[in-house]
Amino acid sequence: MNNEEEVLLKKLRWRCRRGMRELDQLFGRYLDRRWAQAPADEREVFLQLLDSEDDKLWRWSMGYEACPDAQQAQLIAYIRALPA
Template sequence: MNVEEEVMLKKLRWRCRRGMRELDQLFGRYLDQRWGQAPEDERAVFLQLLETEDDKLWRWSMGYEACPDAQQAQLIAYIRALPV
């Protein structure tokens, strides 16, 4: 990983701190296990998720409400399925 990628990852890790442990763990797991190999379109969807309000992310991630965006819903399901 080059310096630019390391800096970007640190910035993303900071943005993933949501104040809800469940979301912090889910997003952190994605960064650790998938971000480095993720294609650009998947990364774009993840960045869109980071722009979403915490309460919506929490409801979608916990399965209490369906995410209206198909790509985001698919990525949330993928993130939830990542091994701990």
């Protein structure tokens, strides 16, 4: 990983801190296990998720409400399925 990628990852890790332990763990797990090899379109969907409001992210991630965007819903399902 080059310096530019390391800086981006640090910035993303900061953006993933949502103040809710469950979301912090889910998004951190994605960064640790998938971000580096994720294709550009998947990365873009993840960045869109990070722009969403925390309460919506929490409801979508916990399965209390369906995410209205199909790509984001698919990525949330993938993130939730990552082993702890």
